[in-house]
Amino acid sequence: LASREMHRENTTITLPQSDIGSQTFTVIGGPCSVESEKLLVQTAEFLLSKGVKLMRAGAFKPRTSPYSFQGMGLEGLKLLQKMRAKTGIGIVTELMDTEHAEAVEEATDIIQIGARNMQNFSLLKRVGKCRKPVLLKRGLSATLEEWLMAAEYVMAGGNYQVILCERGVRTFNDHSRNTLDLSVIPPAKALCHLPIFVDPSHGTGKRAYVPPMALASIAAGADGLLIEIHPDPDHAASDGQQTLNFEATEKLLTQLKTLAGVL
Ligand code: PEP
Numbered sequence: 001l002a003s004r005e006m007h008r009e010n011t012t013i014t015l016p017q018s019d020i021g022s023q024t025f026t027v028i029g030g031p032c033s034v035e036s037e038k039l040l041v042q043t044a045e046f047l048l049s050k051g052v053k054l055m056r057a058g059a060f061k062p063r064t065s066p067y068s069f070q071g072m073g074l075e076g077l078k079l080l081q082k083m084r085a086k087t088g089i090g091i092v093t094e095l096m097d098t099e100h101a102e103a104v105e106e107a108t109d110i111i112q113i114g115a116r117n118m119q120n121f122s123l124l125k126r127v128g129k130c131r132k133p134v135l136l137k138r139g140l141s142a143t144l145e146e147w148l149m150a151a152e153y154v155m156a157g158g159n160y161q162v163i164l165c166e167r168g169v170r171t172f173n174d175h176s177r178n179t180l181d182l183s184v185i186p187p188a189k190a191l192c193h194l195p196i197f198v199d200p201s202h203g204t205g206k207r208a209y210v211p212p213m214a215l216a217s218i219a220a221g222a223d224g225l226l227i228e229i230h231p232d233p234d235h236a237a238s239d240g241q242q243t244l245n246f247e248a249t250e251k252l253l254t255q256l257k258t259l260a261g262v263l
């Protein structure tokens with residue numbers, strides 16, 4: 001179902017806030033985690049003022065250490081909904097387990113499946129039954145074939161609205177958190193008709209490297225970006241070191257516009 005042999009035309013996903021696919025370039029920005037209503041509203045208003053119509057923020061956080069901030073959970077979903085009612089921005093948030101599928105589907109516009117859950121087959125089957133688009137992150141060491149098969153799991157359940165998101169893979173490199181594999185985009189595009197996004201924040205792990213890799217993603221053929229943005233990254237509850245502040249975001253959005261005529 002994900003294969004181009006089955007479906008020659010690129011898939012476009014239509015949301016009230018914006019279309020996603022090869023006809024347009026979409027930026028999704030926002031904090032790693034839901035922290036407070038104030039943070040969400042402030043970030044949403046900033047993004048909307050710059051033409052960004054979709055916002056990311058995790059209520060359920062897959063943290064490496066069980067002692068790190070685990071996210072606000074169901075309370076965070078409520079804050080996301082309040083923020084959307086106030087601002088109108090679309091929401092992307094992560095679903096970590098089947099138990100919360102209904103609550104997340106209800107609260108969000110796009111359901112994110114994180115890298116660590118790319119091969120959580122019961123979760124993939126569950127979102128296959130959801131009626132909201134799924135943003136499927138590439139697993140930490142997943143081959144293209146494995147990633148496409150994960151998309152196939154979702155589609156086999158009847159949900160054809162899948163967006164792939166490259167977020168860096170594990171290599172021998174120690175100069176960045178992950179190795180952002182932009183070289184996967186051309187072969188992924190050749191084999192599959194789904195929109196492909198890039199997350200240069202998790203892909204690099206360092207905010208200084210986010211803008212160049214965001215720009216490079218356009219040249220590599222990406223259909224959009226998922227970027228971590230926070231008004232005060234040094235005090236963010238998670239992933240501050242790879243998060244852009246508003247000033248850096250504004251600069252990057254201007255560069256993206258000139259490069260791709262985006263937004
Ligand atoms: C995230 O987007 O905040 C996240 C946890 O991403 P990943 O699953 O790619 O690590």
Ligand code: MN
Nearest residue numbers: 032228238239
């Ligand atoms: Mn993060």
